[in-house]
Amino acid sequence: MSKKCKYAFKALAHLAKSYPATHCKTAEIAHLENIPRKFLELILLDLKKGGFVNSKQGAGGGYYLVKAPETILLGEIYRLFDGAIALLPCVSLKFYEKCKDCPDEVACGLHRVFLQIRDQTLKLMLQKTVSDIL
Amino acid sequence: MSKKCKYAFKALAHLAKSYPATHCKTAEIAHLENIPRKFLELILLDLKKGGFVNSKQGAGGGYYLVKAPETILLGEIYRLFDGAIALLPCVSLKFYEKCKDCPDEVACGLHRVFLQIRDQTLKLMLQKTVSDIL
DNA sequence: TATAAATTCTATTAAACAAGTAGGATATTT
DNA sequence: AAATATCCTACTTGTTTAATAGAATTTATA
Numbered sequence: 001m002s003k004k005c006k007y008a009f010k011a012l013a014h015l016a017k018s019y020p021a022t023h024c025k026t027a028e029i030a031h032l033e034n035i036p037r038k039f040l041e042l043i044l045l046d047l048k049k050g051g052f053v054n055s056k057q058g059a060g061g062g063y064y065l066v067k068a069p070e071t072i073l074l075g076e077i078y079r080l081f082d083g084a085i086a087l088l089p090c091v092s093l094k095f096y097e098k099c100k101d102c103p104d105e106v107a108c109g110l111h112r113v114f115l116q117i118r119d120q121t122l123k124l125m126l127q128k129t130v131s132d133i134l
Numbered sequence: 135m136s137k138k139c140k141y142a143f144k145a146l147a148h149l150a151k152s153y154p155a156t157h158c159k160t161a162e163i164a165h166l167e168n169i170p171r172k173f174l175e176l177i178l179l180d181l182k183k184g185g186f187v188n189s190k191q192g193a194g195g196g197y198y199l200v201k202a203p204e205t206i207l208l209g210e211i212y213r214l215f216d217g218a219i220a221l222l223p224c225v226s227l228k229f230y231e232k233c234k235d236c237p238d239e240v241a242c243g244l245h246r247v248f249l250q251i252r253d254q255t256l257k258l259m260l261q262k263t264v265s266d267i268l
Numbered sequence: 269t270a271t272a273a274a275t276t277c278t279a280t281t282a283a284a285c286a287a288g289t290a291g292g293a294t295a296t297t298t
Numbered sequence: 299a300a301a302t303a304t305c306c307t308a309c310t311t312g313t314t315t316a317a318t319a320g321a322a323t324t325t326a327t328a
Contacts, residue, residue: 192296
Protein backbone atom coordinates (compact mmCIF):
# COMPACT_ATOMS: atom_id res chain seq x y z
CA MET A 1 0.00 0.00 0.00
CA SER A 2 1.30 3.46 -0.86
CA LYS A 3 1.95 5.96 1.91
CA LYS A 4 -0.64 8.16 0.28
CA CYS A 5 -3.26 5.48 0.88
CA LYS A 6 -2.13 4.84 4.42
CA TYR A 7 -2.24 8.56 5.18
CA ALA A 8 -5.74 8.68 3.69
CA PHE A 9 -6.91 5.95 6.06
CA LYS A 10 -5.39 7.77 9.01
CA ALA A 11 -6.95 11.06 8.01
CA LEU A 12 -10.36 9.43 7.66
CA ALA A 13 -9.97 7.79 11.04
CA HIS A 14 -9.09 11.16 12.51
CA LEU A 15 -12.14 12.82 10.96
CA ALA A 16 -14.30 9.94 12.14
CA LYS A 17 -13.52 10.76 15.75
CA SER A 18 -15.19 14.15 15.47
CA TYR A 19 -18.03 12.98 13.25
CA PRO A 20 -20.57 14.47 12.90
CA ALA A 21 -19.97 17.28 15.36
CA THR A 22 -17.03 19.32 14.12
CA HIS A 23 -14.57 19.73 11.28
CA CYS A 24 -10.76 19.56 11.34
CA LYS A 25 -8.04 21.67 9.78
CA THR A 26 -5.43 20.03 7.56
CA ALA A 27 -2.65 21.37 9.74
CA GLU A 28 -4.20 19.81 12.83
CA ILE A 29 -4.54 16.37 11.23
CA ALA A 30 -1.05 16.58 9.75
CA HIS A 31 0.44 17.40 13.11
CA LEU A 32 -1.43 14.83 15.20
CA GLU A 33 -1.11 11.98 12.69
CA ASN A 34 2.47 12.71 11.64
CA ILE A 35 1.69 13.34 7.98
CA PRO A 36 3.51 15.97 5.86
CA ARG A 37 1.05 18.85 5.66
CA LYS A 38 1.28 19.73 1.97
CA PHE A 39 1.08 16.06 1.05
CA LEU A 40 -2.02 15.67 3.18
CA GLU A 41 -3.64 18.59 1.39
CA LEU A 42 -3.53 16.66 -1.87
CA ILE A 43 -4.88 13.56 -0.19
CA LEU A 44 -7.83 15.37 1.35
CA LEU A 45 -8.57 16.92 -2.02
CA ASP A 46 -8.69 13.44 -3.55
CA LEU A 47 -10.98 12.25 -0.78
CA LYS A 48 -13.22 15.19 -1.50
CA LYS A 49 -13.33 14.42 -5.23
CA GLY A 50 -14.11 10.83 -4.27
CA GLY A 51 -17.11 12.02 -2.29
CA PHE A 52 -15.95 10.83 1.11
CA VAL A 53 -15.28 14.18 2.75
CA ASN A 54 -16.37 17.75 2.32
CA SER A 55 -14.69 21.00 3.25
CA LYS A 56 -15.25 24.56 4.21
CA GLN A 57 -12.81 27.21 3.08
CA GLY A 58 -11.60 30.25 4.94
CA ALA A 59 -11.02 31.01 8.57
CA GLY A 60 -12.59 28.45 10.85
CA GLY A 61 -12.95 26.06 7.94
CA GLY A 62 -11.71 22.50 7.58
CA TYR A 63 -12.64 19.00 6.50
CA TYR A 64 -15.36 16.69 7.69
CA LEU A 65 -16.79 13.30 6.74
CA VAL A 66 -19.76 13.27 4.40
CA LYS A 67 -20.83 9.74 5.34
CA ALA A 68 -20.88 7.88 8.62
CA PRO A 69 -17.57 6.10 9.37
CA GLU A 70 -19.23 2.68 9.36
CA THR A 71 -20.40 3.22 5.77
CA ILE A 72 -16.97 4.01 4.32
CA LEU A 73 -15.49 0.74 3.13
CA LEU A 74 -11.72 0.35 3.31
CA GLY A 75 -11.72 -1.24 -0.14
CA GLU A 76 -13.21 1.86 -1.72
CA ILE A 77 -10.47 4.03 -0.29
CA TYR A 78 -7.78 1.57 -1.29
CA ARG A 79 -9.03 1.55 -4.86
CA LEU A 80 -9.18 5.34 -4.97
CA PHE A 81 -5.51 5.68 -4.14
CA ASP A 82 -3.81 2.44 -5.12
CA GLY A 83 -6.09 1.05 -7.79
CA ALA A 84 -6.58 -2.70 -8.04
CA ILE A 85 -6.94 -4.85 -4.96
CA ALA A 86 -6.03 -7.94 -6.98
CA LEU A 87 -2.39 -8.96 -7.37
CA LEU A 88 -2.84 -9.68 -11.08
CA PRO A 89 -4.71 -7.44 -13.55
CA CYS A 90 -6.47 -10.47 -15.01
CA VAL A 91 -8.22 -11.22 -11.70
CA SER A 92 -9.20 -7.64 -10.96
CA LEU A 93 -12.84 -6.69 -10.77
CA LYS A 94 -12.53 -2.93 -11.19
CA PHE A 95 -9.19 -2.72 -13.00
CA TYR A 96 -9.33 -5.77 -15.23
CA GLU A 97 -6.77 -6.21 -18.00
CA LYS A 98 -6.03 -9.26 -20.08
CA CYS A 99 -2.55 -10.76 -19.79
CA LYS A 100 -0.85 -10.43 -23.16
CA ASP A 101 1.27 -13.50 -22.52
CA CYS A 102 -1.59 -15.78 -21.51
CA PRO A 103 -3.54 -17.52 -24.30
CA ASP A 104 -6.34 -18.92 -22.16
CA GLU A 105 -7.39 -17.28 -18.93
CA VAL A 106 -9.79 -20.04 -17.94
CA ALA A 107 -7.08 -22.68 -18.16
CA CYS A 108 -4.46 -20.54 -16.40
CA GLY A 109 -3.34 -21.90 -13.06
CA LEU A 110 -2.07 -18.57 -11.82
CA HIS A 111 -5.40 -17.01 -12.61
CA ARG A 112 -7.18 -19.63 -10.53
CA VAL A 113 -5.01 -19.20 -7.42
CA PHE A 114 -4.83 -15.43 -7.47
CA LEU A 115 -8.54 -15.18 -7.99
CA GLN A 116 -8.97 -17.02 -4.69
CA ILE A 117 -6.58 -14.63 -2.98
CA ARG A 118 -8.35 -11.64 -4.47
CA ASP A 119 -11.74 -12.96 -3.32
CA GLN A 120 -10.51 -13.33 0.22
CA THR A 121 -8.91 -9.91 0.37
CA LEU A 122 -11.81 -8.20 -1.32
CA LYS A 123 -14.25 -9.73 1.13
CA LEU A 124 -12.42 -8.31 4.12
CA MET A 125 -11.74 -4.97 2.48
CA LEU A 126 -15.40 -4.44 1.61
CA GLN A 127 -16.55 -5.62 5.00
CA LYS A 128 -14.23 -3.50 7.13
CA THR A 129 -14.95 0.21 7.41
CA VAL A 130 -13.36 3.33 8.79
CA SER A 131 -15.03 2.63 12.12
CA ASP A 132 -13.01 -0.59 12.31
CA ILE A 133 -9.72 1.27 12.33
CA LEU A 134 -10.44 3.72 15.12
CA MET B 135 2.69 -8.55 -8.54
CA SER B 136 5.57 -7.57 -10.80
CA LYS B 137 5.88 -9.11 -14.25
CA LYS B 138 9.16 -10.58 -13.14
CA CYS B 139 7.35 -12.53 -10.46
CA LYS B 140 4.59 -13.64 -12.80
CA TYR B 141 7.15 -14.81 -15.35
CA ALA B 142 8.94 -16.71 -12.59
CA PHE B 143 5.74 -18.58 -11.74
CA LYS B 144 5.18 -19.42 -15.37
CA ALA B 145 8.74 -20.61 -15.84
CA LEU B 146 8.47 -22.83 -12.78
CA ALA B 147 5.20 -24.24 -14.03
CA HIS B 148 6.85 -24.98 -17.34
CA LEU B 149 9.77 -26.74 -15.69
CA ALA B 150 7.38 -28.68 -13.49
CA LYS B 151 5.84 -30.32 -16.54
CA SER B 152 9.10 -32.04 -17.41
CA TYR B 153 10.08 -32.77 -13.83
CA PRO B 154 12.11 -34.82 -13.08
CA ALA B 155 12.83 -36.26 -16.50
CA THR B 156 14.41 -33.53 -18.59
CA HIS B 157 15.71 -29.97 -18.54
CA CYS B 158 14.57 -26.99 -20.60
CA LYS B 159 16.43 -24.26 -22.44
CA THR B 160 15.72 -20.62 -21.63
CA ALA B 161 14.89 -19.93 -25.28
CA GLU B 162 12.31 -22.71 -25.31
CA ILE B 163 10.56 -21.48 -22.17
CA ALA B 164 10.70 -17.89 -23.38
CA HIS B 165 9.09 -18.84 -26.66
CA LEU B 166 6.38 -21.11 -25.34
CA GLU B 167 5.43 -18.91 -22.39
CA ASN B 168 5.69 -15.58 -24.19
CA ILE B 169 8.41 -14.13 -22.00
CA PRO B 170 11.22 -11.87 -23.30
CA ARG B 171 14.25 -14.18 -23.48
CA LYS B 172 16.93 -11.95 -21.97
CA PHE B 173 14.59 -10.97 -19.17
CA LEU B 174 13.85 -14.61 -18.46
CA GLU B 175 17.57 -15.34 -18.19
CA LEU B 176 17.80 -12.99 -15.21
CA ILE B 177 14.74 -14.55 -13.64
CA LEU B 178 16.05 -18.08 -13.94
CA LEU B 179 19.34 -16.93 -12.47
CA ASP B 180 17.47 -15.55 -9.46
CA LEU B 181 15.54 -18.79 -9.11
CA LYS B 182 18.83 -20.63 -9.15
CA LYS B 183 20.32 -18.38 -6.46
CA GLY B 184 17.15 -18.99 -4.49
CA GLY B 185 17.71 -22.72 -4.65
CA PHE B 186 14.61 -23.62 -6.61
CA VAL B 187 16.19 -24.61 -9.91
CA ASN B 188 19.52 -25.80 -11.14
CA SER B 189 21.18 -25.56 -14.51
CA LYS B 190 23.63 -27.15 -16.84
CA GLN B 191 25.76 -24.99 -19.07
CA GLY B 192 26.87 -25.66 -22.62
CA ALA B 193 25.32 -27.41 -25.57
CA GLY B 194 22.39 -29.57 -24.53
CA GLY B 195 22.18 -27.78 -21.20
CA GLY B 196 19.25 -26.00 -19.61
CA TYR B 197 17.29 -25.53 -16.41
CA TYR B 198 15.45 -28.00 -14.23
CA LEU B 199 13.65 -28.02 -10.89
CA VAL B 200 15.67 -28.96 -7.84
CA LYS B 201 12.62 -29.77 -5.73
CA ALA B 202 9.32 -31.46 -6.54
CA PRO B 203 6.67 -28.99 -7.79
CA GLU B 204 4.36 -29.74 -4.85
CA THR B 205 7.08 -28.62 -2.41
CA ILE B 206 7.66 -25.19 -3.95
CA LEU B 207 5.36 -22.77 -2.17
CA LEU B 208 4.02 -19.83 -4.13
CA GLY B 209 4.66 -17.54 -1.20
CA GLU B 210 8.38 -18.31 -1.23
CA ILE B 211 8.63 -17.33 -4.89
CA TYR B 212 6.56 -14.21 -4.37
CA ARG B 213 8.84 -13.11 -1.56
CA LEU B 214 11.95 -13.77 -3.62
CA PHE B 215 10.83 -11.41 -6.37
CA ASP B 216 8.39 -8.95 -4.85
CA GLY B 217 9.34 -8.95 -1.20
CA ALA B 218 6.64 -8.59 1.41
CA ILE B 219 3.30 -10.34 1.08
CA ALA B 220 1.77 -7.92 3.58
CA LEU B 221 0.28 -4.65 2.39
CA LEU B 222 1.89 -2.70 5.23
CA PRO B 223 5.50 -3.11 6.38
CA CYS B 224 4.36 -3.15 10.01
CA VAL B 225 2.36 -6.36 9.50
CA SER B 226 5.03 -8.14 7.49
CA LEU B 227 6.58 -11.31 8.85
CA LYS B 228 9.71 -11.42 6.72
CA PHE B 229 10.06 -7.75 5.77
CA TYR B 230 8.93 -6.07 8.97
CA GLU B 231 9.48 -2.34 9.39
CA LYS B 232 8.06 -0.03 12.02
CA CYS B 233 5.85 2.80 10.78
CA LYS B 234 7.58 6.06 11.63
CA ASP B 235 4.26 7.89 11.88
CA CYS B 236 2.62 5.39 14.22
CA PRO B 237 3.27 5.78 17.95
CA ASP B 238 1.66 2.53 19.10
CA GLU B 239 1.41 -0.48 16.83
CA VAL B 240 -0.72 -2.51 19.21
CA ALA B 241 -3.37 0.21 19.38
CA CYS B 242 -3.30 0.90 15.64
CA GLY B 243 -6.54 0.06 13.87
CA LEU B 244 -4.91 -0.20 10.46
CA HIS B 245 -2.41 -2.65 11.86
CA ARG B 246 -5.21 -4.84 13.16
CA VAL B 247 -7.14 -5.01 9.89
CA PHE B 248 -4.18 -5.46 7.59
CA LEU B 249 -2.77 -8.14 9.81
CA GLN B 250 -5.94 -10.10 9.20
CA ILE B 251 -5.60 -9.62 5.48
CA ARG B 252 -1.97 -10.65 5.56
CA ASP B 253 -2.83 -13.78 7.55
CA GLN B 254 -5.40 -14.81 5.00
CA THR B 255 -3.17 -14.21 2.02
CA LEU B 256 -0.16 -15.80 3.64
CA LYS B 257 -2.13 -18.91 4.45
CA LEU B 258 -3.12 -19.44 0.84
CA MET B 259 0.27 -18.50 -0.53
CA LEU B 260 2.09 -20.96 1.71
CA GLN B 261 -0.45 -23.68 1.04
CA LYS B 262 -0.53 -23.44 -2.74
CA THR B 263 2.42 -24.78 -4.66
CA VAL B 264 3.76 -24.86 -8.19
CA SER B 265 1.76 -28.03 -8.80
CA ASP B 266 -1.40 -26.01 -8.15
CA ILE B 267 -0.74 -23.72 -11.10
CA LEU B 268 -0.16 -26.34 -13.78
C1' DT C 269 -13.50 46.45 4.61
C1' DA C 270 -8.95 44.87 5.41
C1' DT C 271 -6.76 40.97 7.27
C1' DA C 272 -5.89 36.56 8.62
C1' DA C 273 -7.00 31.84 8.01
C1' DA C 274 -8.00 28.17 5.49
C1' DT C 275 -8.72 25.38 1.27
C1' DT C 276 -7.63 24.88 -3.78
C1' DC C 277 -4.84 24.55 -7.86
C1' DT C 278 -0.78 23.81 -10.78
C1' DA C 279 3.79 22.75 -11.28
C1' DT C 280 8.16 20.86 -10.06
C1' DT C 281 11.49 17.64 -8.11
C1' DA C 282 14.50 13.77 -6.61
C1' DA C 283 14.80 9.14 -5.88
C1' DA C 284 13.49 4.65 -6.57
C1' DC C 285 11.60 0.96 -9.23
C1' DA C 286 9.96 -1.70 -13.38
C1' DA C 287 10.72 -3.85 -17.48
C1' DG C 288 13.42 -4.66 -20.27
C1' DT C 289 18.04 -4.62 -23.67
C1' DA C 290 23.06 -5.40 -24.82
C1' DG C 291 27.18 -7.67 -25.09
C1' DG C 292 30.52 -10.39 -23.74
C1' DA C 293 32.50 -14.21 -20.51
C1' DT C 294 32.32 -18.89 -19.31
C1' DA C 295 31.31 -23.73 -19.58
C1' DT C 296 30.02 -27.95 -22.15
C1' DT C 297 29.04 -31.02 -25.93
C1' DT C 298 29.92 -32.75 -30.39
C1' DA D 299 37.43 -25.92 -33.12
C1' DA D 300 32.72 -24.77 -33.41
C1' DA D 301 28.33 -24.50 -31.75
C1' DT D 302 25.36 -24.08 -27.87
C1' DA D 303 23.90 -22.59 -23.65
C1' DT D 304 24.23 -20.41 -19.18
C1' DC D 305 26.32 -16.54 -16.52
C1' DC D 306 27.46 -11.82 -15.44
C1' DT D 307 27.54 -6.77 -15.47
C1' DA D 308 25.98 -2.72 -17.08
C1' DC D 309 22.86 0.29 -19.23
C1' DT D 310 18.37 2.40 -20.68
C1' DT D 311 13.83 4.22 -20.70
C1' DG D 312 9.72 5.21 -18.70
C1' DT D 313 6.72 5.38 -14.70
C1' DT D 314 5.61 5.95 -9.98
C1' DT D 315 6.26 7.63 -5.30
C1' DA D 316 6.63 10.93 -1.98
C1' DA D 317 6.88 14.75 -1.43
C1' DT D 318 7.67 20.44 -1.87
C1' DA D 319 6.56 25.23 -3.55
C1' DG D 320 3.97 29.03 -4.40
C1' DA D 321 0.19 31.41 -5.63
C1' DA D 322 -5.09 31.74 -6.14
C1' DT D 323 -9.44 31.54 -3.98
C1' DT D 324 -12.85 31.65 -0.37
C1' DT D 325 -14.63 32.88 4.17
C1' DA D 326 -14.98 34.65 9.02
C1' DT D 327 -14.22 38.27 11.96
C1' DA D 328 -12.11 42.32 14.14
